[in-house]
Amino acid sequence: MNPILLQAAGAQSSWMSFLPIIAIVVVFYFFMIRPQQKRQKEVEQKRNALKAGDRVVTSGGIYGTIKHVNERDFVIEIADNVRVSIDKNSVFATEDSSKK
CATH class of the missing domain: 2.30.30.30 (SH3 type barrels.)
Known part of the structure; x- marks a missing residue:
């Protein structure tokens, strides 16, 4: 088998192993961090309006x-x-x- 093809396949599989980690970080951001920041801004606005x-x-x-x-x-x-x-x-x- 061609050594160049083996290297390309190895590079692709190492990139693909990071894909689930990246997906978890993105999901965590949109479902946990972003809504919390929005709630904190709302509480701060209400507090400033008192x-x-x-x-x-x-x-x-x-x-x-x-x-x-x-x-x-x-x-x-x-x-x-x-x-x-x-x-x-x-x-x-x-x-x-x-x-x-």
């Missing part, structure tokens, strides 16, 4: 009402005359805040 008077819940499960919006945090009233400063990244809008 304003004074909106009801929120912290990542620790504390419900409150935004009183002041600062550059990096919110001042939230969690009870009558009880206000706490919470980092923006740990605050999420509640469902009833969008119904106003």
Whole structure:
């Protein structure tokens, strides 16, 4: 058999062995990474749209009402005359805040 044909067949089979790995990476990207990035952007947009008077819940499960919006945090009233400063990244809008 011709040695050139054997080399070409060997090169093709080594390329073909990487094809399943490439397919797995592409599937993983489109079904896992891309949707997660989209959800993170949506959460960030909702968080940036929060304003004074909106009801929120912290990542620790504390419900409150935004009183002041600062550059990096919110001042939230969690009870009558009880206000706490919470980092923006740990605050999420509640469902009833969008119904106003």
